[in-house]
Amino acid sequence: MLTANTSHLQSDYDVLVIGGGPAGMGAAIAARVAGADRVLIVDREVEPGGILLQCIHPGFGLQHFKEELTGPEYAQRVYEQVVETEIDVITDSYVIDIARSTGFTSFTKNSSTPASRSPEKLCVKLLSAQHGVKLITTTATVLAMGARERTRGAIRTPGTRPAGVMTAGLAQRFVNLMGILPGKRAVILGSGDIGLIMARRLTLEGVEVAGVFEIMPHANGLNRNIVQCLQDYDIPLHLSTTVAEIHGHDRVEKVTVAPVDGFTPDPSRGWDIECDTLLLSIGLIPDNELSRTLGLRIDPVTSGPIVDSQMETSMAGVFACGNVVHIHDLVDFVSQEAMLAGHSAGQYAIGQTRPADNIRLVPGDNVAYCVPQSIASDREHTVYLRVRQPLENCRLRLSSSSGGVVYEKKIRFVLPAEMVNLKLKPRFLQDFHGDTLKIEVIPNHAPD
Numbered sequence: 388m389l390t391a392n393t394s395h396l397q398s399d400y401d402v403l404v405i406g407g408g409p410a411g412m413g414a415a416i417a418a419r420v421a422g423a424d425r426v427l428i429v430d431r432e433v434e435p436g437g438i439l440l441q442c443i444h445p446g447f448g449l450q451h452f453k454e455e456l457t458g459p460e461y462a463q464r465v466y467e468q469v470v471e472t473e474i475d476v477i478t479d480s481y482v483i484d485i486a487r488s489t490g491f492t493s494f495t496k497n498s499s500t501p502a503s504r505s506p507e508k509l510c511v512k513l514l515s516a517q518h519g520v521k522l523i524t525t526t527a528t529v530l531a532m533g534a535r536e537r538t539r540g541a542i543r544t545p546g547t548r549p550a551g552v553m554t555a556g557l558a559q560r561f562v563n564l565m566g567i568l569p570g571k572r573a574v575i576l577g578s579g580d581i582g583l584i585m586a587r588r589l590t591l592e593g594v595e596v597a598g599v600f601e602i603m604p605h606a607n608g609l610n611r612n613i614v615q616c617l618q619d620y621d622i623p624l625h626l627s628t629t630v631a632e633i634h635g636h637d638r639v640e641k642v643t644v645a646p647v648d649g650f651t652p653d654p655s656r657g658w659d660i661e662c663d664t665l666l667l668s669i670g671l672i673p674d675n676e677l678s679r680t681l682g683l684r685i686d687p688v689t690s691g692p693i694v695d696s697q698m699e700t701s702m703a704g705v706f707a708c709g710n711v712v713h714i715h716d717l718v719d720f721v722s723q724e725a726m727l728a729g730h731s732a733g734q735y736a737i738g739q740t741r742p743a744d745n746i747r748l749v750p751g752d753n754v755a756y757c758v759p760q761s762i763a764s765d766r767e768h769t770v771y772l773r774v775r776q777p778l779e780n781c782r783l784r785l786s787s788s789s790g791g792v793v794y795e796k797k798i799r800f801v802l803p804a805e806m807v808n809l810k811l812k813p814r815f816l817q818d819f820h821g822d823t824l825k826i827e828v829i830p831n832h833a834p835d
Protein backbone atom coordinates (compact mmCIF):
# COMPACT_ATOMS: atom_id res chain seq x y z
CA MET A 388 0.00 0.00 0.00
CA LEU A 389 1.35 3.43 -0.97
CA THR A 390 0.64 5.48 2.16
CA ALA A 391 -0.05 9.19 1.77
CA ASN A 392 1.79 11.86 3.72
CA THR A 393 -0.88 14.25 4.97
CA SER A 394 0.71 15.59 8.12
CA HIS A 395 1.90 18.85 6.55
CA LEU A 396 -1.31 20.01 4.85
CA GLN A 397 -1.11 23.78 4.40
CA SER A 398 -3.68 26.28 3.19
CA ASP A 399 -1.55 27.67 0.35
CA TYR A 400 0.71 25.90 -2.16
CA ASP A 401 3.01 26.91 -5.00
CA VAL A 402 1.75 24.02 -7.12
CA LEU A 403 -1.37 21.93 -6.47
CA VAL A 404 -1.80 18.77 -8.52
CA ILE A 405 -5.27 17.22 -8.87
CA GLY A 406 -4.93 13.47 -9.36
CA GLY A 407 -2.25 11.15 -8.00
CA GLY A 408 -1.89 8.79 -10.97
CA PRO A 409 1.35 8.59 -12.96
CA ALA A 410 0.55 11.98 -14.57
CA GLY A 411 -0.05 13.79 -11.28
CA MET A 412 2.91 12.22 -9.47
CA GLY A 413 5.26 12.87 -12.42
CA ALA A 414 4.13 16.49 -12.66
CA ALA A 415 4.56 17.07 -8.92
CA ILE A 416 8.13 15.74 -8.99
CA ALA A 417 9.02 17.93 -11.98
CA ALA A 418 7.49 20.99 -10.31
CA ARG A 419 9.70 20.45 -7.24
CA VAL A 420 12.77 19.96 -9.43
CA ALA A 421 11.90 23.20 -11.29
CA GLY A 422 12.05 25.14 -8.01
CA ALA A 423 8.56 25.10 -6.49
CA ASP A 424 8.87 24.78 -2.71
CA ARG A 425 5.43 23.67 -1.62
CA VAL A 426 3.79 21.09 -3.84
CA LEU A 427 0.63 19.13 -3.01
CA ILE A 428 -0.96 16.11 -4.72
CA VAL A 429 -4.66 15.46 -4.02
CA ASP A 430 -6.27 12.13 -4.93
CA ARG A 431 -9.76 10.81 -4.25
CA GLU A 432 -8.67 7.19 -3.83
CA VAL A 433 -7.22 5.83 -0.58
CA GLU A 434 -3.76 5.53 -2.09
CA PRO A 435 -1.97 7.29 -4.95
CA GLY A 436 -1.17 5.43 -8.19
CA GLY A 437 -4.32 5.92 -10.27
CA ILE A 438 -5.38 3.29 -12.77
CA LEU A 439 -1.95 1.61 -12.56
CA LEU A 440 -2.83 -0.03 -9.24
CA GLN A 441 -5.38 -2.33 -10.87
CA CYS A 442 -3.19 -3.15 -13.90
CA ILE A 443 -1.28 -6.09 -12.46
CA HIS A 444 -0.07 -7.26 -15.89
CA PRO A 445 3.44 -6.44 -17.15
CA GLY A 446 4.07 -4.02 -20.03
CA PHE A 447 4.71 -0.74 -18.25
CA GLY A 448 7.87 1.37 -18.15
CA LEU A 449 9.90 -0.04 -21.05
CA GLN A 450 10.80 3.47 -22.17
CA HIS A 451 10.67 5.48 -18.95
CA PHE A 452 12.43 3.01 -16.62
CA LYS A 453 14.04 0.86 -19.36
CA GLU A 454 12.55 -2.28 -17.85
CA GLU A 455 9.24 -4.07 -17.99
CA LEU A 456 7.15 -3.49 -14.87
CA THR A 457 3.60 -4.19 -13.74
CA GLY A 458 1.30 -1.22 -13.11
CA PRO A 459 1.68 -1.28 -9.29
CA GLU A 460 5.49 -1.56 -9.65
CA TYR A 461 5.52 1.48 -11.94
CA ALA A 462 3.35 3.42 -9.47
CA GLN A 463 5.64 2.41 -6.59
CA ARG A 464 8.75 3.61 -8.47
CA VAL A 465 7.21 7.01 -9.14
CA TYR A 466 5.81 7.28 -5.62
CA GLU A 467 9.25 6.68 -4.13
CA GLN A 468 10.44 9.77 -6.02
CA VAL A 469 7.45 11.72 -4.70
CA VAL A 470 8.50 10.84 -1.15
CA GLU A 471 12.17 11.65 -1.82
CA THR A 472 11.29 15.09 -3.22
CA GLU A 473 9.19 15.94 -0.13
CA ILE A 474 5.86 16.50 -1.80
CA ASP A 475 2.71 16.61 0.31
CA VAL A 476 0.18 13.94 -0.66
CA ILE A 477 -3.39 13.84 0.53
CA THR A 478 -5.61 10.91 -0.45
CA ASP A 479 -9.24 9.97 0.18
CA SER A 480 -9.85 13.62 -0.77
CA TYR A 481 -12.03 14.70 -3.66
CA VAL A 482 -11.54 18.06 -5.37
CA ILE A 483 -15.14 19.15 -5.77
CA ASP A 484 -14.72 22.72 -6.98
CA ILE A 485 -12.14 25.08 -8.35
CA ALA A 486 -12.32 28.81 -9.00
CA ARG A 487 -10.16 31.84 -9.68
CA SER A 488 -10.61 33.27 -6.19
CA THR A 489 -11.90 32.06 -2.83
CA GLY A 490 -15.42 33.26 -3.65
CA PHE A 491 -17.00 30.11 -5.08
CA THR A 492 -20.42 31.77 -4.92
CA SER A 493 -19.41 34.40 -7.49
CA PHE A 494 -18.43 31.65 -9.84
CA THR A 495 -20.90 30.32 -12.42
CA LYS A 496 -20.59 26.65 -13.35
CA ASN A 497 -20.31 25.83 -17.05
CA SER A 498 -19.77 29.51 -17.74
CA SER A 499 -19.64 30.26 -21.44
CA THR A 500 -17.24 33.14 -20.85
CA PRO A 501 -13.94 32.30 -22.55
CA ALA A 502 -11.10 31.61 -20.13
CA SER A 503 -8.74 34.53 -19.81
CA ARG A 504 -5.08 34.83 -18.87
CA SER A 505 -5.00 36.04 -15.27
CA PRO A 506 -2.23 36.04 -12.67
CA GLU A 507 -4.74 35.43 -9.86
CA LYS A 508 -4.35 32.44 -7.56
CA LEU A 509 -6.78 29.59 -7.85
CA CYS A 510 -8.76 28.24 -4.95
CA VAL A 511 -9.55 24.54 -4.74
CA LYS A 512 -12.30 23.09 -2.55
CA LEU A 513 -11.76 19.55 -1.40
CA LEU A 514 -13.77 17.05 0.53
CA SER A 515 -11.42 14.96 2.60
CA ALA A 516 -11.99 11.94 4.82
CA GLN A 517 -9.31 13.23 7.19
CA HIS A 518 -9.63 17.01 6.89
CA GLY A 519 -13.31 17.56 6.08
CA VAL A 520 -14.13 20.39 3.67
CA LYS A 521 -10.97 22.38 3.02
CA LEU A 522 -10.14 25.39 0.84
CA ILE A 523 -6.58 25.56 -0.49
CA THR A 524 -5.11 28.32 -2.62
CA THR A 525 -2.41 27.72 -5.19
CA THR A 526 -0.25 29.74 -7.55
CA ALA A 527 -0.07 27.04 -10.25
CA THR A 528 -2.37 24.06 -10.77
CA VAL A 529 -1.83 20.81 -12.66
CA LEU A 530 -4.94 18.95 -13.83
CA ALA A 531 -4.21 15.20 -13.88
CA MET A 532 -7.63 13.65 -13.24
CA GLY A 533 -7.28 10.84 -15.81
CA ALA A 534 -10.23 9.41 -17.71
CA ARG A 535 -13.39 7.41 -17.11
CA GLU A 536 -14.87 4.55 -19.14
CA ARG A 537 -17.78 4.86 -21.55
CA THR A 538 -20.82 2.96 -20.30
CA ARG A 539 -23.79 1.25 -21.96
CA GLY A 540 -25.68 4.57 -21.99
CA ALA A 541 -23.13 6.00 -24.42
CA ILE A 542 -23.94 3.43 -27.13
CA ARG A 543 -27.58 2.72 -26.27
CA THR A 544 -27.50 -1.06 -26.77
CA PRO A 545 -31.11 -2.30 -26.95
CA GLY A 546 -32.46 -4.95 -24.60
CA THR A 547 -33.24 -5.48 -20.94
CA ARG A 548 -31.22 -4.01 -18.08
CA PRO A 549 -30.05 -7.06 -16.11
CA ALA A 550 -27.06 -7.35 -13.74
CA GLY A 551 -23.82 -8.55 -15.31
CA VAL A 552 -23.27 -5.66 -17.74
CA MET A 553 -20.23 -3.64 -16.65
CA THR A 554 -17.21 -1.79 -17.96
CA ALA A 555 -14.01 -3.78 -18.44
CA GLY A 556 -12.18 -1.49 -15.99
CA LEU A 557 -14.73 -2.21 -13.27
CA ALA A 558 -14.33 -5.94 -13.89
CA GLN A 559 -10.56 -5.43 -13.66
CA ARG A 560 -10.99 -3.76 -10.29
CA PHE A 561 -13.26 -6.61 -9.09
CA VAL A 562 -10.81 -9.30 -10.15
CA ASN A 563 -7.43 -7.70 -9.44
CA LEU A 564 -8.14 -5.62 -6.34
CA MET A 565 -11.16 -7.24 -4.70
CA GLY A 566 -10.73 -10.91 -5.66
CA ILE A 567 -14.26 -11.18 -7.10
CA LEU A 568 -15.03 -12.90 -10.42
CA PRO A 569 -17.72 -11.07 -12.42
CA GLY A 570 -19.30 -14.29 -13.84
CA LYS A 571 -18.71 -17.65 -15.53
CA ARG A 572 -19.09 -16.95 -19.27
CA ALA A 573 -18.34 -13.52 -20.71
CA VAL A 574 -18.73 -11.65 -23.97
CA ILE A 575 -16.62 -8.53 -24.50
CA LEU A 576 -17.94 -5.63 -26.54
CA GLY A 577 -15.20 -3.40 -27.94
CA SER A 578 -11.54 -4.17 -28.56
CA GLY A 579 -9.98 -1.40 -26.45
CA ASP A 580 -6.90 -2.36 -24.44
CA ILE A 581 -8.78 -2.84 -21.16
CA GLY A 582 -11.15 -5.34 -22.81
CA LEU A 583 -8.27 -7.25 -24.39
CA ILE A 584 -6.38 -7.43 -21.12
CA MET A 585 -9.52 -8.56 -19.30
CA ALA A 586 -10.14 -11.27 -21.93
CA ARG A 587 -6.81 -12.82 -20.94
CA ARG A 588 -7.27 -12.15 -17.22
CA LEU A 589 -10.71 -13.78 -17.09
CA THR A 590 -9.46 -16.78 -19.08
CA LEU A 591 -6.58 -17.23 -16.63
CA GLU A 592 -9.09 -17.07 -13.75
CA GLY A 593 -11.27 -19.81 -15.30
CA VAL A 594 -14.00 -17.61 -16.83
CA GLU A 595 -14.88 -18.65 -20.39
CA VAL A 596 -14.58 -15.73 -22.83
CA ALA A 597 -16.86 -16.40 -25.81
CA GLY A 598 -15.36 -13.65 -27.95
CA VAL A 599 -14.53 -9.99 -28.44
CA PHE A 600 -16.86 -8.03 -30.74
CA GLU A 601 -15.71 -4.82 -32.40
CA ILE A 602 -17.99 -2.57 -34.45
CA MET A 603 -15.10 -1.05 -36.40
CA PRO A 604 -13.35 -2.94 -39.23
CA HIS A 605 -10.11 -2.69 -37.23
CA ALA A 606 -9.16 -3.43 -33.62
CA ASN A 607 -9.02 -0.54 -31.15
CA GLY A 608 -6.29 -1.87 -28.89
CA LEU A 609 -2.54 -2.19 -29.25
CA ASN A 610 -1.39 -4.89 -31.64
CA ARG A 611 0.72 -6.51 -28.91
CA ASN A 612 -2.45 -6.94 -26.82
CA ILE A 613 -4.32 -8.57 -29.73
CA VAL A 614 -1.52 -11.12 -30.01
CA GLN A 615 -0.74 -11.67 -26.32
CA CYS A 616 -4.27 -11.46 -24.91
CA LEU A 617 -6.47 -12.96 -27.66
CA GLN A 618 -4.49 -15.00 -30.17
CA ASP A 619 -2.35 -16.71 -27.52
CA TYR A 620 -5.55 -17.89 -25.77
CA ASP A 621 -7.60 -18.68 -28.92
CA ILE A 622 -10.18 -16.02 -28.07
CA PRO A 623 -11.95 -14.98 -31.29
CA LEU A 624 -12.03 -11.33 -32.36
CA HIS A 625 -15.01 -10.47 -34.58
CA LEU A 626 -14.50 -7.20 -36.45
CA SER A 627 -17.38 -5.15 -37.94
CA THR A 628 -19.69 -6.93 -35.48
CA THR A 629 -21.54 -5.63 -32.44
CA VAL A 630 -23.87 -6.66 -29.62
CA ALA A 631 -27.29 -5.92 -31.08
CA GLU A 632 -29.37 -6.90 -28.02
CA ILE A 633 -28.94 -7.85 -24.37
CA HIS A 634 -31.30 -10.50 -22.94
CA GLY A 635 -31.98 -11.51 -19.35
CA HIS A 636 -34.28 -10.73 -16.44
CA ASP A 637 -32.29 -10.42 -13.22
CA ARG A 638 -28.96 -11.44 -14.74
CA VAL A 639 -27.65 -11.43 -18.32
CA GLU A 640 -28.71 -14.71 -20.00
CA LYS A 641 -27.52 -14.16 -23.55
CA VAL A 642 -26.62 -11.49 -26.08
CA THR A 643 -27.46 -11.26 -29.76
CA VAL A 644 -24.45 -10.29 -31.85
CA ALA A 645 -24.66 -9.21 -35.48
CA PRO A 646 -22.36 -8.00 -38.25
CA VAL A 647 -22.80 -4.32 -39.05
CA ASP A 648 -23.55 -2.49 -42.22
CA GLY A 649 -21.76 0.79 -41.50
CA PHE A 650 -22.74 1.11 -37.84
CA THR A 651 -26.15 -0.58 -38.13
CA PRO A 652 -26.39 -4.25 -37.04
CA ASP A 653 -27.86 -6.62 -39.64
CA PRO A 654 -30.20 -8.93 -37.59
CA SER A 655 -30.61 -11.37 -40.49
CA ARG A 656 -26.95 -12.41 -40.03
CA GLY A 657 -26.98 -12.26 -36.20
CA TRP A 658 -26.63 -15.10 -33.68
CA ASP A 659 -27.17 -15.60 -29.93
CA ILE A 660 -24.43 -16.29 -27.39
CA GLU A 661 -25.26 -17.58 -23.92
CA CYS A 662 -23.36 -15.69 -21.23
CA ASP A 663 -23.86 -14.21 -17.77
CA THR A 664 -21.50 -11.26 -18.21
CA LEU A 665 -21.05 -8.54 -20.80
CA LEU A 666 -17.93 -6.40 -20.47
CA LEU A 667 -17.81 -3.05 -22.24
CA SER A 668 -14.50 -1.82 -23.57
CA ILE A 669 -15.79 0.99 -25.73
CA GLY A 670 -13.42 3.80 -24.95
CA LEU A 671 -12.29 6.23 -22.28
CA ILE A 672 -13.38 9.85 -21.89
CA PRO A 673 -11.00 12.40 -20.31
CA ASP A 674 -12.45 13.42 -16.94
CA ASN A 675 -12.84 17.17 -17.39
CA GLU A 676 -15.63 18.32 -15.07
CA LEU A 677 -13.19 20.61 -13.25
CA SER A 678 -11.74 21.92 -16.52
CA ARG A 679 -15.25 22.87 -17.63
CA THR A 680 -15.93 24.45 -14.26
CA LEU A 681 -12.89 26.64 -14.85
CA GLY A 682 -14.13 27.49 -18.36
CA LEU A 683 -11.04 26.10 -20.07
CA ARG A 684 -11.10 25.72 -23.85
CA ILE A 685 -11.75 22.05 -24.68
CA ASP A 686 -10.74 20.28 -27.89
CA PRO A 687 -13.93 18.68 -29.29
CA VAL A 688 -12.01 15.64 -30.59
CA THR A 689 -9.86 14.77 -27.56
CA SER A 690 -12.47 16.06 -25.05
CA GLY A 691 -9.46 17.37 -23.11
CA PRO A 692 -8.21 20.91 -22.55
CA ILE A 693 -6.39 22.62 -25.41
CA VAL A 694 -2.74 22.98 -24.35
CA ASP A 695 0.31 24.84 -25.60
CA SER A 696 3.82 23.45 -25.89
CA GLN A 697 4.34 23.82 -22.11
CA MET A 698 1.10 21.89 -21.40
CA GLU A 699 -0.48 25.13 -20.21
CA THR A 700 -4.24 25.34 -20.81
CA SER A 701 -6.16 28.40 -21.98
CA MET A 702 -5.95 29.77 -18.41
CA ALA A 703 -2.59 31.08 -17.21
CA GLY A 704 -1.11 29.00 -14.40
CA VAL A 705 -3.32 25.96 -15.12
CA PHE A 706 -1.47 23.06 -16.71
CA ALA A 707 -2.71 19.58 -17.67
CA CYS A 708 -1.19 16.19 -18.51
CA GLY A 709 -1.97 12.51 -18.94
CA ASN A 710 -5.32 10.98 -19.82
CA VAL A 711 -7.20 14.13 -18.84
CA VAL A 712 -5.70 15.80 -21.96
CA HIS A 713 -5.95 12.87 -24.39
CA ILE A 714 -6.08 9.09 -24.00
CA HIS A 715 -2.62 7.52 -23.89
CA ASP A 716 -1.93 3.89 -24.67
CA LEU A 717 1.42 3.81 -22.86
CA VAL A 718 2.14 5.16 -19.41
CA ASP A 719 5.69 6.10 -20.49
CA PHE A 720 4.25 8.91 -22.66
CA VAL A 721 2.06 10.00 -19.74
CA SER A 722 5.19 10.38 -17.60
CA GLN A 723 6.99 12.28 -20.37
CA GLU A 724 4.09 14.71 -20.74
CA ALA A 725 3.76 15.03 -16.95
CA MET A 726 7.40 16.06 -16.59
CA LEU A 727 6.83 18.87 -19.06
CA ALA A 728 3.58 20.04 -17.42
CA GLY A 729 5.12 19.87 -13.93
CA HIS A 730 8.28 21.69 -14.97
CA SER A 731 6.18 24.47 -16.53
CA ALA A 732 3.96 24.71 -13.43
CA GLY A 733 7.02 24.88 -11.16
CA GLN A 734 8.53 27.66 -13.24
CA TYR A 735 5.25 29.57 -13.32
CA ALA A 736 5.05 29.33 -9.52
CA ILE A 737 8.48 30.91 -9.07
CA GLY A 738 7.68 33.66 -11.55
CA GLN A 739 9.72 32.49 -14.52
CA THR A 740 8.01 33.65 -17.67
CA ARG A 741 8.59 32.38 -21.17
CA PRO A 742 7.61 33.62 -24.62
CA ALA A 743 4.25 32.42 -25.95
CA ASP A 744 4.06 29.85 -28.74
CA ASN A 745 4.10 31.25 -32.26
CA ILE A 746 2.98 28.31 -34.43
CA ARG A 747 -0.49 26.76 -34.43
CA LEU A 748 -0.88 23.05 -35.27
CA VAL A 749 -4.03 21.71 -36.91
CA PRO A 750 -4.98 18.15 -37.92
CA GLY A 751 -5.24 17.48 -41.67
CA ASP A 752 -5.97 14.33 -43.72
CA ASN A 753 -6.31 11.18 -41.63
CA VAL A 754 -5.27 12.92 -38.38
CA ALA A 755 -7.94 12.98 -35.67
CA TYR A 756 -6.05 15.33 -33.34
CA CYS A 757 -2.66 16.53 -32.27
CA VAL A 758 -1.37 17.58 -28.82
CA PRO A 759 -0.11 20.20 -28.09
CA GLN A 760 -2.15 22.42 -30.33
CA SER A 761 0.61 25.06 -30.59
CA ILE A 762 4.41 25.09 -30.52
CA ALA A 763 7.31 27.56 -30.53
CA SER A 764 9.61 27.91 -33.54
CA ASP A 765 12.78 28.06 -31.42
CA ARG A 766 12.41 24.87 -29.35
CA GLU A 767 12.33 21.11 -29.80
CA HIS A 768 8.90 19.50 -29.35
CA THR A 769 7.23 16.13 -29.12
CA VAL A 770 3.83 16.22 -30.78
CA TYR A 771 1.38 13.36 -30.10
CA LEU A 772 -1.25 12.47 -32.65
CA ARG A 773 -3.75 9.78 -33.58
CA VAL A 774 -4.86 8.79 -37.06
CA ARG A 775 -8.46 8.18 -38.06
CA GLN A 776 -7.88 5.16 -40.33
CA PRO A 777 -5.22 2.42 -40.46
CA LEU A 778 -2.76 2.98 -43.31
CA GLU A 779 0.30 1.10 -44.60
CA ASN A 780 3.30 2.59 -46.39
CA CYS A 781 2.41 6.17 -45.65
CA ARG A 782 4.06 9.44 -44.80
CA LEU A 783 3.54 11.97 -42.10
CA ARG A 784 3.68 15.46 -43.51
CA LEU A 785 3.69 18.89 -41.92
CA SER A 786 2.86 21.70 -44.33
CA SER A 787 2.65 25.46 -44.01
CA SER A 788 -0.42 27.60 -44.75
CA SER A 789 1.04 28.32 -48.19
CA GLY A 790 1.20 24.54 -48.87
CA GLY A 791 5.00 24.20 -48.64
CA VAL A 792 6.31 21.03 -46.97
CA VAL A 793 7.88 21.83 -43.58
CA TYR A 794 8.73 18.28 -42.56
CA GLU A 795 8.04 14.81 -43.91
CA LYS A 796 8.82 11.26 -42.84
CA LYS A 797 7.88 7.79 -44.08
CA ILE A 798 5.99 5.45 -41.75
CA ARG A 799 5.50 1.72 -42.37
CA PHE A 800 1.99 1.62 -40.88
CA VAL A 801 -0.32 3.61 -38.60
CA LEU A 802 -3.30 2.45 -36.53
CA PRO A 803 -5.92 4.54 -34.71
CA ALA A 804 -5.15 2.52 -31.56
CA GLU A 805 -1.46 3.43 -31.50
CA MET A 806 -0.46 6.99 -30.73
CA VAL A 807 2.11 8.44 -33.11
CA ASN A 808 4.74 10.72 -31.65
CA LEU A 809 6.61 13.18 -33.72
CA LYS A 810 9.83 14.87 -32.63
CA LEU A 811 10.24 18.30 -34.21
CA LYS A 812 13.53 20.15 -34.12
CA PRO A 813 13.75 23.98 -34.31
CA ARG A 814 15.63 23.80 -37.62
CA PHE A 815 12.39 22.68 -39.32
CA LEU A 816 10.33 25.40 -37.67
CA GLN A 817 12.44 28.55 -37.61
CA ASP A 818 10.95 30.08 -40.79
CA PHE A 819 7.33 29.52 -39.80
CA HIS A 820 6.64 31.68 -36.74
CA GLY A 821 3.15 33.14 -36.94
CA ASP A 822 2.05 30.34 -39.30
CA THR A 823 -0.49 27.53 -38.97
CA LEU A 824 0.99 24.14 -39.82
CA LYS A 825 -1.18 21.23 -40.95
CA ILE A 826 -0.28 17.65 -39.96
CA GLU A 827 -1.47 14.84 -42.21
CA VAL A 828 -0.78 11.13 -42.63
CA ILE A 829 -1.23 10.22 -46.27
CA PRO A 830 -0.48 7.28 -48.59
CA ASN A 831 3.04 7.27 -50.00
CA HIS A 832 1.71 7.60 -53.53
CA ALA A 833 -0.37 10.73 -52.72
CA PRO A 834 0.49 13.70 -54.96
CA ASP A 835 2.91 16.30 -53.56
Ligand SMILES: Cc1cc2nc3c(=O)[nH]c(=O)nc-3n(C[C@H](O)[C@H](O)[C@H](O)COP(=O)(O)OP(=O)(O)OC[C@H]3O[C@@H](n4cnc5c(N)ncnc54)[C@H](O)[C@@H]3O)c2cc1C
Pocket residue numbers: 405406407408409410411429430431432435436437438439442445446447448480481482483531532533534556559580581584674677708709710711714715716717718719721
Ligand atom coordinates in the same frame (compact mmCIF):
# COMPACT_ATOMS: atom_id res chain seq x y z
C1 LIG B 1 -6.73 -1.42 -18.18
C2 LIG B 1 -5.55 -0.60 -18.61
C3 LIG B 1 -4.43 -1.23 -19.05
C4 LIG B 1 -3.29 -0.50 -19.42
N1 LIG B 1 -2.18 -1.17 -19.81
C5 LIG B 1 -1.04 -0.47 -20.07
C6 LIG B 1 0.19 -1.16 -20.37
O1 LIG B 1 0.24 -2.38 -20.45
N2 LIG B 1 1.30 -0.41 -20.56
C7 LIG B 1 1.26 0.95 -20.47
O2 LIG B 1 2.30 1.60 -20.62
N3 LIG B 1 0.09 1.62 -20.23
C8 LIG B 1 -1.06 0.95 -20.02
N4 LIG B 1 -2.22 1.63 -19.73
C9 LIG B 1 -2.27 3.10 -19.85
C10 LIG B 1 -1.79 3.87 -18.61
O3 LIG B 1 -1.94 3.08 -17.48
C11 LIG B 1 -2.61 5.15 -18.46
O4 LIG B 1 -2.48 5.88 -19.64
C12 LIG B 1 -2.12 6.00 -17.28
O5 LIG B 1 -2.22 5.26 -16.09
C13 LIG B 1 -2.94 7.30 -17.16
O6 LIG B 1 -2.42 8.06 -16.10
P1 LIG B 1 -3.16 9.35 -15.51
O7 LIG B 1 -2.37 9.75 -14.32
O8 LIG B 1 -3.39 10.32 -16.58
O9 LIG B 1 -4.61 8.84 -15.06
P2 LIG B 1 -5.04 7.85 -13.88
O10 LIG B 1 -4.08 6.76 -13.66
O11 LIG B 1 -6.45 7.49 -14.19
O12 LIG B 1 -5.02 8.80 -12.58
C14 LIG B 1 -5.95 9.84 -12.36
C15 LIG B 1 -6.12 10.03 -10.86
O13 LIG B 1 -6.87 11.22 -10.62
C16 LIG B 1 -7.71 11.00 -9.51
N5 LIG B 1 -8.80 11.99 -9.57
C17 LIG B 1 -9.65 12.22 -10.62
N6 LIG B 1 -10.50 13.22 -10.33
C18 LIG B 1 -10.19 13.65 -9.10
C19 LIG B 1 -10.72 14.67 -8.25
N7 LIG B 1 -11.73 15.46 -8.63
N8 LIG B 1 -10.17 14.83 -7.02
C20 LIG B 1 -9.13 14.05 -6.61
N9 LIG B 1 -8.59 13.07 -7.38
C21 LIG B 1 -9.10 12.88 -8.59
C22 LIG B 1 -8.15 9.56 -9.67
O14 LIG B 1 -8.55 9.02 -8.43
C23 LIG B 1 -6.87 8.89 -10.18
O15 LIG B 1 -6.10 8.38 -9.14
C24 LIG B 1 -3.35 0.91 -19.37
C25 LIG B 1 -4.52 1.58 -18.94
C26 LIG B 1 -5.61 0.84 -18.56
C27 LIG B 1 -6.86 1.58 -18.10
